[in-house]
Amino acid sequence: MNIILIENQELNGDEVVLEDHRASHIVKILRSEEGDVLKVGVVDGLRGEGRIISIRKKFPHRVILKLNIHDQPQPEPxxxxxxAxxxxxxxxxxxxxxTSLGIGHLYLINANRVEKSFWESTLLMEEEYRKHLITGLEQCVDTRLPTISFHDRFKPFIEDFLPERLARYSHCLVADPSGxxxxxRCIDSSAERLVLAVGPEGGWVDYELDKFRKCNFSICTIGERILKVDTAVIALHGYISACFDNT
Amino acid sequence: MNIILIENQELNGDEVVLEDHRASHIVKILRSEEGDVLKVGVVDGLRGEGRIISIRKKFPHRVILKLNIHDQPQPEPxxxxxxAxxxxxxxxxxxxxxTSLGIGHLYLINANRVEKSFWESTLLMEEEYRKHLITGLEQCVDTRLPTISFHDRFKPFIEDFLPERLARYSHCLVADPSGxxxxxRCIDSSAERLVLAVGPEGGWVDYELDKFRKCNFSICTIGERILKVDTAVIALHGYISACFDNT
Incomplete structure (x- = not known):
């Protein structure tokens, strides 16, 4: 936890009372004292500092912070x-x-090789997935939550939903070892905002790749090595960040 | 498992008998039949195909492959x-x-913020860590094992061991948010082979950064966001791969 994140509705003027895992973190991990100043941010708001004006070190932990938050969040991803x-x-x-690397919006979509049971996971409820976004923000010292949309049918997503959104992107890319x-070479100096599609374990099927092509996506590769999805997503994010830094 | 990997000592002419998790994978996941042809490679050797000449589908599973392996491994990372x-x-x-992304050599070293207990892990024994390298190769369809060396004292590593190795690198980089x-901008068209140093959770201390600087490492950053080590390593690998592809 490199920043203490607070929800807007927790603010009481310029003070906030913490009584959950954040208070425990301040007491047990940071071993803070009254008067110490911590990095603090408001979710989807500003960042700044919080001075500890009261701390209860015995369980249940309790910390009151006086806030001074006037700094912008990290630049928009x-x-x-x-x-998939x-x-x-x-x-x-x-x-x-x-979230810690920085993305703007995440479209979670269906694909031929997505197991149907994945759509029944409680993780798809906002109260569940939001925790993991917050963890990412606490790690990277940001306050800007990515937004997420779910699309459990591929065809309506790619034919109806996606086309209306494409105007916001300078580049539309699909990553696939067959690219x-x-x-x-697909990211040029006009690069502003980009959308990248990453397939399921086993990859996109030809029908899906064709549908992306018809939406003017380029099918790209970073090499012949077949990567697990979690490795691929992170490596691709780093790869694209380098292309942005190069242009 | 996108390739069946075989150890050199398992080869019997152009045949190999599998009786472990690889046989189970062929029977239960791939659902292969006699006569099917599978991707096969020899660890630190060539890649090619194996034709199933015998398969026992009941437990204990048993598969005999006739091999035809004449293809080079993936290009050297x-x-x-x-x-750290x-x-x-x-x-x-x-x-x-x-391993699935591709690295040549991994130097696992001590640093001020490495917990001492990590050095006692059984994972540091070759018979343990090698399994995870093999898993990476099975994923990315390669046969070339990375090599690993362990250095449990920072100063002898950076003063005595490392300088002799640096001639092989066109670029020596340390990744740090403070870079x-x-x-x-640190990777130019002369880039051939590169060594990248990634610190522990909490980062390198100033003494360590100074020591790297004295070895002619450049201290570089991919942004202000503080990343967990596992995220950072993968994102940095992708980032550097893009720089190679751009030069």
């Missing part, structure tokens, strides 16, 4: 991600990892 | 990694992930 719904245990890790283009 | 020894549970995942240079 330039990458949105379309992801992965196995829930893998999705948990991906959610916090891509016709080296990914780095 | 151009990235070596210096990694992570927590064993995280190291397991990193080992298979960086003075954008990583993409």
């Amino acid at each position: 330039r990458i949105d991600l379309i992801l 719904l992965p196995r829930p245990i893998m999705l948990k890790r991906i959610l916090s990892q891509v 016709e283009h080296v990914l780095a | 151009r990235i070596d990694l210096i990694l 020894l992570p927590r064993p549970i995280m190291l397991k995942r990193i080992l298979s992930q960086v 003075e240079h954008v990583l993409a």
